[in-house]
Structure formats: C-alpha cells, structure tokens
Amino acid sequence: MLPLVPLVVGWMLVSKSTKPVQKRVNQHQTTAVAEPNLRPQNVTSLISSSLKAVKKFKDETLVPLFDDARSKYIQEISLDEEVLSEEQKAANQHFKFSIILFASTVASAMIYAPLVLLHIPFLLYLAFPFYKEGIRSLVVERRITTMLVDVILGMGALAYAPFKPPILIVGTAGALAMSYINKLVTKTKSGTRRNLTNLLGQQPQTVWVVQGDMEMEIPFEKVRIGDVVVIDAGMMIPVDGRIQKGVGSIDQHKLTGEAQPAEKGVGDAVFAATVVLSGKLYIEVEKTGEETAAAQIGHILNETTDFTSSVQVRGRDIADRAAAPTLALSALSLPWVGPDKALAILFSGVGYNMQILGPLSVLNFLQLLAHQGILIKDGRALEQVRDIDTVVFDKTGTLTLEQPHVGAIHRYNGYSEADILTYAAAAEHRQTHPIAKAIQLSADERQLSLPAIGDAAYEVGYGIKVHLDQKLIRVGSDRFMAMEGVDMPAELETAGKSAHDQGHSLVYVAIDGHLGGVLELRPTIRPEAKRIVETLGRRGIDMYIISGDHERPTRALAEDLGIDRYFAETLPEHKADLIDQLQTEGRSVCFVGDGINDSIALKKANVSVSLRGASTIATDTAQVILMDQTLNQLEELFVISEHFESNMQVNLYTTIVPGVMIIGGAFLGVVGYGAATVLFMGGLGAGVVNAVLPLFRAEEKSKGAARQPVH
Numbered sequence: 001m002l003p004l005v006p007l008v009v010g011w012m013l014v015s016k017s018t019k020p021v022q023k024r025v026n027q028h029q030t031t032a033v034a035e036p037n038l039r040p041q042n043v044t045s046l047i048s049s050s051l052k053a054v055k056k057f058k059d060e061t062l063v064p065l066f067d068d069a070r071s072k073y074i075q076e077i078s079l080d081e082e083v084l085s086e087e088q089k090a091a092n093q094h095f096k097f098s099i100i101l102f103a104s105t106v107a108s109a110m111i112y113a114p115l116v117l118l119h120i121p122f123l124l125y126l127a128f129p130f131y132k133e134g135i136r137s138l139v140v141e142r143r144i145t146t147m148l149v150d151v152i153l154g155m156g157a158l159a160y161a162p163f164k165p166p167i168l169i170v171g172t173a174g175a176l177a178m179s180y181i182n183k184l185v186t187k188t189k190s191g192t193r194r195n196l197t198n199l200l201g202q203q204p205q206t207v208w209v210v211q212g213d214m215e216m217e218i219p220f221e222k223v224r225i226g227d228v229v230v231i232d233a234g235m236m237i238p239v240d241g242r243i244q245k246g247v248g249s250i251d252q253h254k255l256t257g258e259a260q261p262a263e264k265g266v267g268d269a270v271f272a273a274t275v276v277l278s279g280k281l282y283i284e285v286e287k288t289g290e291e292t293a294a295a296q297i298g299h300i301l302n303e304t305t306d307f308t309s310s311v312q313v314r315g316r317d318i319a320d321r322a323a324a325p326t327l328a329l330s331a332l333s334l335p336w337v338g339p340d341k342a343l344a345i346l347f348s349g350v351g352y353n354m355q356i357l358g359p360l361s362v363l364n365f366l367q368l369l370a371h372q373g374i375l376i377k378d379g380r381a382l383e384q385v386r387d388i389d390t391v392v393f394d395k396t397g398t399l400t401l402e403q404p405h406v407g408a409i410h411r412y413n414g415y416s417e418a419d420i421l422t423y424a425a426a427a428e429h430r431q432t433h434p435i436a437k438a439i440q441l442s443a444d445e446r447q448l449s450l451p452a453i454g455d456a457a458y459e460v461g462y463g464i465k466v467h468l469d470q471k472l473i474r475v476g477s478d479r480f481m482a483m484e485g486v487d488m489p490a491e492l493e494t495a496g497k498s499a500h501d502q503g504h505s506l507v508y509v510a511i512d513g514h515l516g517g518v519l520e521l522r523p524t525i526r527p528e529a530k531r532i533v534e535t536l537g538r539r540g541i542d543m544y545i546i547s548g549d550h551e552r553p554t555r556a557l558a559e560d561l562g563i564d565r566y567f568a569e570t571l572p573e574h575k576a577d578l579i580d581q582l583q584t585e586g587r588s589v590c591f592v593g594d595g596i597n598d599s600i601a602l603k604k605a606n607v608s609v610s611l612r613g614a615s616t617i618a619t620d621t622a623q624v625i626l627m628d629q630t631l632n633q634l635e636e637l638f639v640i641s642e643h644f645e646s647n648m649q650v651n652l653y654t655t656i657v658p659g660v661m662i663i664g665g666a667f668l669g670v671v672g673y674g675a676a677t678v679l680f681m682g683g684l685g686a687g688v689v690n691a692v693l694p695l696f697r698a699e700e701k702s703k704g705a706a707r708q709p710v711h
Contacts, residue, residue, distance in 0.1 A: 248279025344676035350659030394593035395547035407522035420517035503553025658683030
C-alpha cells in the first residue's frame with residue numbers, strides 16, 4: 001500500500017486547501033499522523049506550503065478578476081438558484097480528480113521515481129473520455145482532430161514511461177490542462193433552462209375565486225377551467241379567460257407589443273402575463289398553466305432551433321486544423337531523429353493552447369463587460385457580436401419607456417389646463433401604474449399643489465371617483481364616462497380616433513356632470529435611443545424596428561429616430577420569421593427586445609439583447625442583458641467585442657510561435673520532449689498573461705479612480 005500513499009496525500013492536501021477554515025484543525029491532525037510514513041518529511045511540507053502559496057495567489061490576485069460582477073448579475077436576474085448543467089457538473093468533477101492525480105504523481109516522483117508508474121491506471125481513467133473522443137472523430141467523423149493527437153501522444157508517453165518514469169508527470173499535467181479546458185468551455189456556455197412557469201414570470205401562490213356569494217382565496221394550482229377569478233388593479237392576470245363582470249384598463253404590451261393600454265369589458269378576452277392597470281375584473285377561466293397564450297410562446301421557444309448550439313469553440317477549431325500536419329511531421333521525423341524528438345513534435349501543439357486561452361479570454365472579457373453593466377450569459381455571443389451588420393429593435397419597452405408622458409391637454413367647458421391636470425393628479429395620487437405616474441410627473445413638473453383627499457371621498461371602481469372642493473371628479477376612459485352619464489362633445493370622437501391611430505392614450509377628466517378636459521398620453525422615447533441609433537449608423541450597421549403596435553405610431557417613431565425600415569402589427573411568431581428572412585439574405589442579426597412576444601425572435605437572432613427589468617422569459621432567452629435598464633451600453637458591447645478579437649489574435653501568436661520553434665528544433669535535433677515541454681508551457685504562460693491583461697488593467701484603472709480625491 002505504500003506506493004499509493006502519494007495519491008492519498010494528494011487528496012488530503014487538495015481537500016485541505018479547499019475546505020472551510022473551521023475544519024482545518026482536524027485535517028491537520030490527520031495529516032500529522034500520516035507524515036511519519038513519508039520519506040523524507042520535508043516533501044509533504046514543501047507540497048503543503050506550495051499549495052498554500054497557490055491558494056493565496058488565487059484569493060488575492062485571481063479571485064478579484066473572476067468574481068463579483070457577472071455572478072452577482074446572474075443571481076439578480078434569476079428567479080431560481082443557479083442551475084448547473086450535467087455537462088458542467090461532470091467537467092467540475094473531472095477537473096478535481098485531475099488535480100489530485102497530478103499532485104500525487106509529483107509527490108511520487110520526489111519520493112521514489114518508479115512509484116510514478118503506479119499512476120498509469122488512474123491516468124488512463126482520467127484520459128479515457130478524451131481518447132474515446134479522439135478515436136470517434138477518426139472512425140466516425142473521418143477527420144483528424146487534436147484529440148487524436150492527444151491519444152497518440154499519450155500512448156507514446158506511456159510506452160516511453162518504463163524507461164523514463166518522470167515523463168508521466170508531463171502526462172498528468174496534460175490531463176490536468178485538458179480537464180481545465182473542458183471546465184472553461186462548459187462555463188462559457190449558458191446554464192440549464194428553468195421551468196416554464198418561471199420563464200413567464202413568478203406565478204401567484206394563491207388567487208381569489210368566486211364561490212357562491214363569496215370570494216375565496218385558494219392555491220393557484222387548484223384553479224380549474226370555468227372558475228371565476230377576481231383580479232384587482234395592479235395585479236397580473238394569471239390565466240386566459242373572458243371578463244364576466246367589470247371593466248378595466250390592461251397593460252398587455254409585453255405579450256402583444258401594443259403600446260396603448262387596452263380597455264376591456266364584459267365578454268372581452270384577457271390573457272395571462274398581462275397587468276390590470278385600473279378597475280376590478282371577474283374573469284371566467286378558459287386556460288391555465290401551460291395552455292395559456294403566454295405559455296404557448298414558451299413551447300414555441302423550446303422547439304425553436306438554438307442558433308448557438310451549432311457554434312463550436314474557436315480554440316478547438318484552430319487546434320484541430322493543426323492536428324493532421326502535426327501527426328505527419330512527427331511520423332516523418334521518427335526514423336531521422338528518434339522517438340524523443342518525435343514526441344516533442346507531437347507536443348508542439350501549434351494552436352493547441354487556444355483551447356485554453358480562448359475560453360480564458362472569453363471569461364475575462366465577460367467579467368470586463370460585467371463591470372461595464374453588460375451581462376453576457378452565453379460566452380459564444382461575445383465573438384458573434386463583431387460580425388453583426390444588422391440590429392433589429394423591438395419598439396415598445398425597448399426604444400420607448402414603459403411610462404408614457406402627458407403630451408397635450410384638451411380643455412372643455414372653460415376649465416384651464418392647470419385645473420384639469422390638478423384634478424387628474426389628485427385622483428390618481430394613490431395609483432402606481434404607468435399612466436398614473438405620468439399624470440403625477442406632469443403635475444410635479446408644473447409645480448401644481450394637490451389638495452388632500454380623505455379616504456371616505458375616494459372610490460375606485462371602473463374608473464376613479466373622488467370628492468374634491470365639493471365637486472365630484474371622475475377620471476378614466478371614454479367608456480367609463482359613458483357609464484357615468486357624462487356629457488361628451490361630438491368633436492371628441494374624431495380626436496379619440498386620431499389619438500388611437502397614433503398610439504396615444506386619452507384620459508378623460510369630468511367635473512360633476514361635465515367633461516372638463518382630456519389628457520393625451522404619448523409614448524416616451526428613451527433619452528438615449530437617438531444617440532445609439534446614430535452611433536450604430538456610423539458603424540455601418542443597418543437598423544430595423546419590429547413592433548406589434550399599429551403602423552402609424554411605429555412609422556412615426558422610425559422617422560423620429562432616423563431608422564428607414566420598420567415592420568408594424570407583427571405577431572410574435574412572425575417576428576422570428578422576419579429575423580429568419582434577414583438571415584437568409586446573408587445578414588448577421590442582433591435583436592433587441594424586452595417582451596414575452598419578443599422571446600422567439602430573441603432566440604432566433606445571431607445575438608440577442610434584452611434589458612434588465614424586462615419580462616422574465618426575455619431576460620432568460622437573451623444572451624446579453626443591459627443591466628442599467630437602458631440602451632446606453634449597447635455601443636460599448638461592440639467596442640469591447642473588437643478588443644476581444646485583438647486579444648484573441650495575440651493569443652494565437654503565443655501558441656503558434658512556440659510550436660514552430662519546437663518543430664524546427666526537433667528536426668535539427670536540439671529540442672527533445674523535455675525542452676518542448678518548457679517551450680510549450682512558456683507560450684502558454686505568455687498567453688495566460690495576455691488573456692487576463694485587459695481585465696487586470698480595468699481593475700487597476702477602477703482602483704485608481706477610487707483612490708482619486710473628491711473635490
């Protein structure tokens with residue numbers, strides 16, 4: 001059993017370096033018991049101190065580079081805890097085992113070199129998946145890959161090991177590198193998708209339903225077709241159904257893309273994932289759960305081809321292209337310079353390190369972007385951004401803000417604009433929906449003084465009624481005014497139709513039995529939208545607007561922003577068809593959207609972007625999330641993508657140059673397997689420095705800015 005002691009010690013030391021502080025006393029005692037069996041004792045001490053130094057370096061230097069922003073952002077936008085895929089779990093376990101094997105091999109070599117040979121079965125076990133993949137690529141795919149080179153190199157090293165046991169240290173180091181590559185690659189991919197209910201947003205735990213003459217609260221999962229659920233203002237509708245009683249204003253832009261809230265009454269259809277802005281609705285349930293319209297979008301989303309699944313990691317492609325020439329050169333050199341130099345050529349790894357440096361650069365640039373407020377969930381999107389030549393914007397919620405603004409005030413019966421706005425703001429002061437906020441903001445901007453309203457004078461029904469200054473104030477839609485018997489001027493019919501065609505909402509304000517005025521609410525264009533459009537235009541990027549809204553407001557927005565092309569009144573599935581049409585024309589498309597109705601198009605696009613605070617299904621589907629909830633960082637995404645491309649070019653040089661030197665030196669008879677290892681690792685070290693340098697510089701710049709005195 002003595003030869004297996006290094007393997008056990010390696011396991012103990014690695015476990016010790018990764019477990020919580022409070023458990024270290026017992027582990028130290030266990031190690032102290034085992035130490036007398038090792039010869040000499042200073043071997044264990046040397047390894048232990050080395051591991052402590054590595055851990056200190058990781059905690060003080062590497063962790064700040066790879067921690068913080070990105071993980072924090074992912075947790076913030078997730079409804080569930082982080083979910084690792086089975087591929088990620090397997091890669092993590094494989095990497096841990098490779099660390100133990102490498103530590104044990106090094107310890108064995110330091111104690112007694114022949115002990116290293118006992119690690120061959122463990123090395124074969126660790127390398128088996130890679131050997132299997134290499135053989136499969138040759139037999140099934142009929143192509144020579146870097147995995148096949150690894151198989152031949154590994155077998156050659158094992159055959160050579162009885163004559164030179166320490167060569168296995170290089171083998172275990174290679175297995176460790178391959179495990180690390182696999183861990184990095186899986187980390188740059190998107191994680192497992194969450195449950196469909198979470199994709200659509202957090203479902204309520206309970207709902208109120210009508211049972212006889214009473215309203216009862218029951219668990220949401222017990223709601224059945226035919227039940228009548230009660231939804232108050234400010235609540236999300238959790239089912240598809242028809243209104244049995246009541247009138248309400250419903251915000252359904254995230255589902256349909258319509259900017260203007262929809263007035264719904266008895267007999268009208270309503271849908272899950274929409275929000276009641278005002279009123280109280282009694283809804284007869286027609287569909288629940290996965291049968292709702294919102295959930296059906298989720299089903300289409302899951303069935304849509306995932307663009308990124310066919311994208312291979314760039315480093316593997318580069319290494320694979322060099323595989324066949326490397327094998328040929330090694331075979332050619334064998335009769336001339338012998339097995340040592342032939343193995344050196346196999347170890348040259350022209351382009352091989354890109355498998356490590358590529359993912360490492362990706363991870364560093366993902367952190368760099370996260371510090372800029374840009375969360376990239378799928379690392380493969382980073383490279384695809386540089387190829388984008390077309391950006392397609394959703395209109396409502398992306399180019400426009402959710403909250404509208406008061407654009408005009410129409411006066412009637414001698415009332416002033418200030419009177420009308422004061423009455424409306426006073427009535428809406430307890431409401432939190434976007435229309436109420438727009439009215440309150442307009443009153444604040446005009447510095448109007450709002451009178452206090454007592455609870456007894458406040459009534460919310462189909463609209464809002466308050467008693468103010470001995471007057472009855474009514475605020476609501478034209479439908480509400482008709483129900484209340486308020487006299488409406490004939491010319492308002494024309495004004496109402498014009499406002500609707502332009503995507504504007506009208507809020508009517510009545511004083512006693514007469515109409516005092518009408519507030520015209522218009523969509524608010526994002527303050528940064530025009531600048532972003534101009535910036536992308538200077539980059540030569542074509543832009544489109546796709547909207548489920550009406551044609552006239554979509555056209556007006558496009559003209560205002562200087563975008564020549566737009567599609568209006570587009571259904572969710574047709575948005576994806578338009579993306580597909582642009583891709584068929586040879587375009588590389590970035591789609592920017594925020595609604596449930598955008599999710600299929602988001603998944604179809606080459607690069608998909610959403611904003612933090614958008615619908616859950618949009619932020620889950622999109623590859624890129626702009627965390628400040630604006631479009632401001634969209635330009636920075638393109639800039640950093642260009643820097644990433646330059647960084648990858650330098651990575652390529654650091655892996656090609658040492659490889660060429662190894663091959664040339666081997667043919668000249670001056671570079672053997674050992675020297676090849678040194679050159680290979682030197683190139684890898686230079687590449688690692690280059691990969692982490694951009695984030696390191698950004699961290700130093702951030703620290704420097706923090707140290708600047710505030711004047």
